Amino acid sequence: MTIGVCYFPEHWPRERWERDVEQMAEAGVEYVRMAEFSWGRVEPARGEFDFEWLDAAVELVGGYGMQAVLCTPTATPPKWLVDERPEILQVDRDGTTRNWGSRRFTCFNSDAYREETERIVRRFTERYADDLRVVGWQTDNEFGCHDTVRCYCDDCAAAFRDWLREKYGSVADLNAAWGTTFWSQQYDSFAAVEPPRPTPAEQHPSRLLDYYRFASDSVAEYNRLHADLVREANDDWFVTHNFMGDFDGLDAHALADDLDFLAWDSYPTGFVQDRRQGDPTADELRAGDPDEVGMNHDLYRGPETPFWVMEQQPGDVNWPPHAPQPADGAMRLWAHHAVAHGADAVLYFRWRRCRQGQEQYHAGLRKADGSPDRGYREAARAADELFDLDPVDAPVAVLHDYENLWATEIQPHSPDWNYWAHLRAYYGAVRRHGVQADVVHPDADLSDYALIVAPALHLVDESRAAALGEYVAAGGRVLFGARTGAKAPSNKLHDAPAPGPLADLVGATVDQHESLPEPVETRVEYDGVSYDYRTWAEWLAPGDARVVATHESGVADGRPAVVERDVGDGAATYCGVWPEPELADALVSDALDAAGVGRTGRLPESVRVAERDGFTWVTNFGDDPVDVAVPDGTEFVVGGPTVDGFDVAVVDAAPSDLDCS
Structure with a gap:
């Protein structure tokens, strides 16, 4: 088990890079993720490639004993490509085009965009096919973020009809399966079926469900394109993708078959504000909800495989309604909590707070001037405390x-x-x-x-x-x-x-x-x-x-x-x-x-325990300390019998042997 960081060398002067990488190594970082939004930097004009800067960054990372995780850069195609091939843009339900100027604006079913994806991913993967400093790849970035799984363009309409034809065989079987006699919604051909664009009243529920399935399958197919190209270049690389918490647009199970393991992006103080019912408590604003975070850990962990946290909150973040500073200790707590649930790596996003663009109000482990921020020492401490473990065995x-x-x-x-x-x-x-x-x-x-x-x-x-x-x-x-x-x-x-x-x-x-x-x-x-x-x-x-x-x-x-x-x-x-x-x-x-499952009594509201490989983590997501009574002879590997607010203890005993009060 180890920690890592997400680094964007293209955002910083070249003379700063080595000091950044040196400080990563000093903090115990093992993995450095790079290049996920770099298409415009690598290919500033069609066919004009500049990999020299990324080559240098990979060399630096490897030179300090760390490993590079590279990303296919397809979440942010450059402006020149959109100008050349505007048909790659997504279309909203109401017919509005999702324009260039942020990210995630391309259609998964666009033949043009799939052609461009294959071209750029092949250039990236072939470039580093023999580079031992590159250990694996992340496909794209956060498929479906910003409500972009479902597109309603003409390419999607045609692909949806093909998907329905393959599933049902005949339009008569489609009509029977959906029950289209309601409100005279029968179809006389597959060509008559449109994506579910706006209507005065609610849409037919069977039609909607199939469109949701189709859209998710389209993303899975697009992800498979990336994964196949990565493995074609070097089948020793791992391939993963960074999913999101409580995300409902995309079937992660469907993508899992093409990935070596799943990863996800964990932002506890953001999630408790924008995707959970009820107002957050004061403690939750500082450390999140352990069950909201924990359930996503357990969802992305396979029954027999680990998972990664590809982006771990490093401090305050820019996108929730409010941006509270996490509690002292929270950034370390989150790493331990992830490991207790089966993570084999936790990568903090990002290394340094960015000075430009949409994420200037998103913290890093280091401040924009390069000095340590609050999360830096906590991440370094977590790296020092964590150790290799067998997978979780859940009853x-x-x-x-x-x-x-x-x-x-x-x-x-x-x-x-x-x-x-x-x-x-x-x-x-x-x-x-x-x-x-x-x-x-x-x-x-x-x-x-x-x-x-x-x-x-x-x-x-x-x-x-x-x-x-x-x-x-x-x-x-x-x-x-x-x-x-x-x-x-x-x-x-x-x-x-x-x-x-x-x-x-x-x-x-x-x-x-x-x-x-x-x-x-x-x-x-x-x-x-x-x-x-x-x-x-x-x-x-x-x-x-x-x-x-x-x-x-x-x-x-x-x-x-x-x-x-x-x-x-x-x-x-x-x-x-x-x-x-x-x-x-x-x-x-x-x-x-x-x-016959051994258990504890009901734990305090902010306290959770989790067993992995014979060790039990006691994580305190609240401000009040908790006392942990253990059997005689039990060793505390981390911490001690009093777990302070937003702190953690690790003991070599089963959860059912502990008494937390």
């Missing part, structure tokens, strides 16, 4: 699928419905009990997990239901959340009541559902205790399932809210409400105990 799987996200986003049925927040209601309960979880696709191999938590399995077909049934019959336990199995993959309701093909497994169906605004009292009774829930409620019609919770409010009063059914050597639980944290804790802790 729990939390199921996540982008198609389920898109389907509930298309028809949320409540302005308060948020897929990520609902998923995190259950994920957070697992983490509050000190248990590692893999966030995995529902069709992954689930046989080795003691417990599966499936909060939002909205789209279910017979094959997926059968696989889950086999898992439970063999002794597994599943905890399903509300809205499970309501629809088929076509985004149409099943003929049978929800949870559709899963009804036999859970032993119940959904009789009624409702969504409610926050002021309405919503409560259920579970195991003799009254608990709050929020936003979504179902009352259930049990068959051979046991009723374990009943509604205590509204028209659902007295009706079943949570049921459980034993199947073979396992059991399935169905929760028909969106649980508030106390109810989620009760449901999840009971499920963990029934599955």
Whole structure:
């Protein structure tokens, strides 16, 4: 495990470079990412290439014992290329062209842009094919950032029709799958199908879901172009991509097949402001939400592979609504937290605060004048403390699928419905009990997990239901959340009541559902205790399932809210409400105990523990200190029994052996 930095030598005078690189080495940096936005610097005019500056930077990095990670520079094509080939530009839903002048303005389905991509990526990769100082590549940069996965240009319209033709074969089958008799939306040919441009009322949900799938597949295909070119030049290089947190436009699972491992960009104090429900607390403004960050770590970590944090927040950042300074210790805390969740490298973005352009108000490990900023010494300390580890071994799987996200986003049925927040209601309960979880696709191999938590399995077909049934019959336990199995993959309701093909497994169906605004009292009774829930409620019609919770409010009063059914050597639980944290804790802790998963008691709100390779990290995302009681003879590898605010301790004991208070 090590740290790295993102460096832009083209932003600085050549005479400064060696001092920068020397200071990186002094801080314990091993990886230096470069060149991601460098197309205009490398090719200032068509066919006129200048790699000399990048050659020199790579040589410096290698000369100080570090390794270079290079990037394909396609997120920012130069102006001359847009002037020559304007057809590469994206088009918004309303027909507005996304113009040159920032980044991420090109269409993934443009044949012209794919030609230019192949040309420039080949020049880059062939240039460094035999350079041992280059260890791997990042494809492009943050696919889909700025809401750019979905384009609505003529190239995308044609590609969408081809995608539909391949999927359905005939327009009659498309009409049947979508259910186009509603509002007379039938098609007489694939040529009649357009991208979902603005309409007076809402779009057909099946058409939208297929367009979201198509757009994501287009990005995956474009990424594959990059990955193939990199491996063609040198198949010893690793290939990765830097994804984003709580990002809903792109199916990361679909890109994973073409990458050696996944990476993502972690900005905790930004995420808690712009992509999470609710106002952040004072502590969260200084260090973020450990479960928001942690769930993204676990999503991008494969069950048997590590991940990288390709961009780690180094201080204040420019893009959220507000730019609070992180707490003292937060930049070190984040590195430890990432490693505890399975990261093998954490690269801080950026090395130096930039003096020009859109990101001048984004901190670096060094200030614009080259002097150390607050994050520099924290990153150096993290580099000194971290060590190599085996991958995470998680006993729990939390199921996540982008198609389920898109389907509930298309028809949320409540302005308060948020897929990520609902998923995190259950994920957070697992983490509050000190248990590692893999966030995995529902069709992954689930046989080795003691417990599966499936909060939002909205789209279910017979094959997926059968696989889950086999898992439970063999002794597994599943905890399903509300809205499970309501629809088929076509985004149409099943003929049978929800949870559709899963009804036999859970032993119940959904009789009624409702969504409610926050002021309405919503409560259920579970195991003799009254608990709050929020936003979504179902009352259930049990068959051979046991009723374990009943509604205590509204028209659902007295009706079943949570049921459980034993199947073979396992059991399935169905929760028909969106649980508030106390109810989620009760449901999840009971499920963990029934599955034989060791756990802690409920941890303090800002404290999380995570085990990796026999060591347990105690991370404190709050200002108040926490005391950690450990068994006699336990060694603290980092820190000690009192973990101060925004600090960390590492012990050689299991989480279930610790008492944090």
